[in-house]
Amino acid sequence: MERMKERNLQVLKIVAAAFILAVICTCSAVSAANLNVDSEAEGGYTTIQAAVDAAKAGDTIFVSPGTYVENLKIDKQVRIWSDSRNPDNTIVKAADPAESTVEITTERVTFSGFGVEDSKKAGILLTGVNNCYINNNRARNSEYGILLQEAGNNNINGNIITLNEIGIRLEGSNSNTIQDNLVAYNYGFGISLEESRKNIIFNNYFKNAENIEENTVNADNTWQSTLSTKSNLVRGPYIGGNFWADLEGTGYSETCVDGNSNGICDVSYEVTGGGSDNSPLYPKVPNAVTSLESKLDAEAYEQGLADREGAGNETGTPVEEQTEENETAGEGNETNETEAPEENGAPGPGLGFTVLAAGAAYILKRRR
Template identity: 75%
Template sequence: MKNIKEKGSQALKITATVFILAVICMSSAASAANLHVDPEAEEGYTTIQAAVDAANAGDTIFVSPGTYVENLKIDKQVRIWSDSRNPENTIVRPSDPAESPVEITGERVTFSGFGVEDSEKAGILLSGATSCFINNNRAQNSKYGILLQDAESNNINGNVITLNEAGLRLESSRSNTIQDNLIAYNYGPGISLEESSRNIFFNNYFKNAENIEENAANADNTWQSTLTVKRNLIRGPYIGGNFWADIEGTGYSETCEDKNSNGICDASYTLNGGGSDNSPLFPKVPSAVTALENKLDAEAYELGMETRGVEVNETENPAGEQTGENGPEGEENKTAETEASENGTPAPGIGFAIMAAGAAYFLKRRK
């Protein structure tokens, strides 16, 4: 009888605990608020920073289309989404170009759907940030498109990083996931690593004069995911490594062999400084590569190089405009992550002042 009473008492305690936790969770969910930023609205906030300052952890901030001239400081757990999910019509430019227009120092921040540009520092800076989700943004015309400093366990997903002095740079940053991004037509390296390890890069499209800056840290990172049956960003049948192109059209993925026609190069790609991509992507569906190129602006890149006194000798994309049994015309097979990132992408501005400011950096790299 005593054992029965004790078991009944334990069951009652467990039930009460579950009930209390459920109430706490529901209360937390109920307390989360949606804030709206619209400079033309009678109610709400006129700047993104004002909404961030007013938000509590767990709130979501929706931003109306427009150009916001601000240096955002995001130090709390909030979700910031453009209403349109379109980086072309929701732009953040710095009020102080010497600083980043977006600086994130908090945990579990989501920043999605913005064009971020024209900084002498980084378009998007993650400084000490952890577990953040940076998705579907276009970072351009800055010293670095996206810069991670002492940042850990963040997901950089589905962004267009282009026309910067360097595309993506990681400094003393660990365990970050870099996937589904277009990192192309940057004037310096597409990826630059310094004292950063255990990061994973996969299903990215690289097309820069120098895709990976030569550094021993490259060997301390992973350059492919586990081979998985799923559409990749060039509409091949497997998620694996990355697509390696270059400005001359002679990149590894553009010239490798795929004898078994599985959309993966037959041999691994060895990176500068060490490390390798063991499953580099092959353009099994050439029209998909053309579709990605249409999101970029090669002419702006060539013009930017001319301002630096560097001649660009770009050849025609070997993928061409082909369609066929491997890629029906008009078909849009994408990963779920890529679909989320393709709700809208802008045509880049040129940003001559920012380009000129980084000229010394680029020319130094070329010597």
């Protein structure tokens, strides 16, 4: 009899704990909120940083079009989206150019749909974080467009990275995915990897002074995905490697041979610093490259070069743009936008109530 009472008491404790867990999880799921930012609104959030400071983990921040002069410090698991999904009309400029314009220091952050500009450090900096989603941004006029430091398993997807000293830089960062980006008209390297391994880099458009930094161990990274039937960045029929162009129009993808007309160069591209892109893209569809170029600004790049030469600037100094972006530069950017991956949510209430029912059944059985 005493043993039966002890067992029943243990079951009741388990049921109670499961019930409390279910209530907590339900409350947590309900508590996620949407916050809105408008630089001209009265009584609301007029800066993105104010909304980040007020947000809780799991919240989503929507930002109205405008220019926000601030240095963002994102230290909470939040999603930040521009309302328009257009990085040409929702812009974050560094208030202090000595600091990164946007710095992310926590995991599972989504940052999508912004122009990010004017830092002597990084436009977007991810430091010591995992599982962040950086999508559909235009990062320009900074030392580094996007910089990852000791960061892993992040997705850098569908961004335009241009007019920086270095487009994308990875330092001690492993297992990241870099795909579907336009990395073009940067004054130094398109991409630079230092002590970074197991990153997968595919379906990007590279066209820079130098596409890849030479003094890196690029063989430890993968420069193509598994060949799959899906339209690629230059509208070919297969997702594979990257499109390798140069400023003279004589890049590998621009001059390679595609004997079987599958939109993939017949011979692999040997990556500077080691490694190879085994499925480099070929411009099979007429005007596909022209369409990509319409989102960029070659004139601003040429003006930047002229300004550097005239002012005697040393390499590495960010250059102020002297010309406006083409009005059509952002058209079609919405196609880069993909839904952010789901964050790991708290367990739902189903498990708790299942345990509750099982416990009750057990007690009834024992009493019989």
